[in-house]
Amino acid sequence: METFTMGPAILFCPADRPERYLKAAERADAVILDLEDAVAPEAKAQARKYLIENPLDPERAIVRINAADTSDFALDLDAVLRTEYRTVMLAKAESAEQLRLIADHGVQPRASLRVLALCETALGVVRAAEIAQEPNVVGLMWGAEDLLASLGGSSSRHDDGSYRAVALQARSQVLLAAGAFGKAAIDAVYLNIPDTAGLAAEVADAVASGFAATACIHPSQAAVIRQGYAPSEAEIDRARALLEAAEAASNGVFQFDGKMIDGPVLKHAQATLRRASQA
Known part of the structure; x- marks a missing residue:
């Protein structure tokens, strides 16, 4: 199974x-x-032409395709x-069958495409676990705003910038579906561009x-x-020291800095070092 290695900062570009x-x-x-929402219907044909004629590094590029x-x-x-x-990123992914359409599109060997499934409708979120099990995913x-639109709502956030309960549930549901089947989870965009403090807080939670990503x-x-995804030097040093202490320990549970340490805590330390290597 292929893994997703791009990130942590993934930028949309029309x-x-x-x-x-x-x-x-x-x-x-x-x-x-982005061939979908960022491009007007009458400009999509030209956008596809630009996509072909202006290549980027394929290891650092994703194409969002229409639903x-x-x-x-x-x-x-x-x-x-x-x-x-x-x-490719499939907009408004809602079923495993849609992922199979991508897998079956084209007959040449080079037609194999990796897919980021964008669950941004009520049906897509409900079926996130089904979608995550497809081998090409x-x-x-x-996605928060399309989700609320699919529900007939008007906004995913309260006036203070925090998510409404339904958006938080969708965020958690997609994260759990991805984690359950060993797939990466990507957090939604933060629309308030000048609010860097709000973005930083949301990234820290992510x-x-x-x-x-x-x-x-x-x-x-x-x-x-x-910056939010990159661990601090202190976090890196502590993770390394913790893992070294685990190697020296004679049993599965031991004390470190006055705290009891077990398997899940060691996995947290390993995740910190993975983020450090990516940064």
């Missing part, structure tokens, strides 16, 4: 703005070249298969909760996300 491609790649760990029930879906896949990109992302909509947000 596919019909090729002059932004390289700038986005310079500012973030990976770029999502499986749209006429653009197959056209987007055809365009992707004319490039070196091999990771390498990760799940959730890291502590187990998200592998956070998507963003503005280059200035990438640095905040990177």
Whole structure:
């Protein structure tokens, strides 16, 4: 099973703005070249042409394709298969059958595509565990505003910027589905661009909760996300010392800095060192 290694800061870039491609790649760990919401219907054909003619490093680029029930879906896949990109994000993913449509699209060996399933409707969130089990899925992302729109709501957040209960449930449900089947989870975008403190707090919670990456909509947000996912020197030193103490311990449970240490705590330390190596 392939794993998702891009991140932690993944920046959306409209596919019909090729002059932004390289700038986005310079500012973030990976770029999502967006053929869906960021592109007007009348500009989608031209966006696919730009996608083909302006290549980025395929190891650091994702193409968001339109939903499986749209006429653009197959056209987007055809365009992707004319490039070196091999990771796509399926907008409004709602079933395992939609993931199989991607797996079956095209007949040449190079047609194998890795998929980030974007669960951003009520049905997609409810079926997140089903979607996560598909072999071509390498990760799940959730989307707040489309989710609330699918419910007939008007906003995913309260006036203070915190998520409403239904959005928090969806976030947790997608994270749990991804974790249950060994797939990466990507946190949703933070729309209030000037509020870097709010973004930093949300990233800190994402890291502590187990998200592998956070998507963003503005280059200035990438640095905040990177900083949030990168452990401090003190955290790295403590994780290393803890794991060294575990090796020296004669049994499975031992004391470190006056606290009892067992398996889950050691896994937390290992996760800290993994984030440090990625940073």
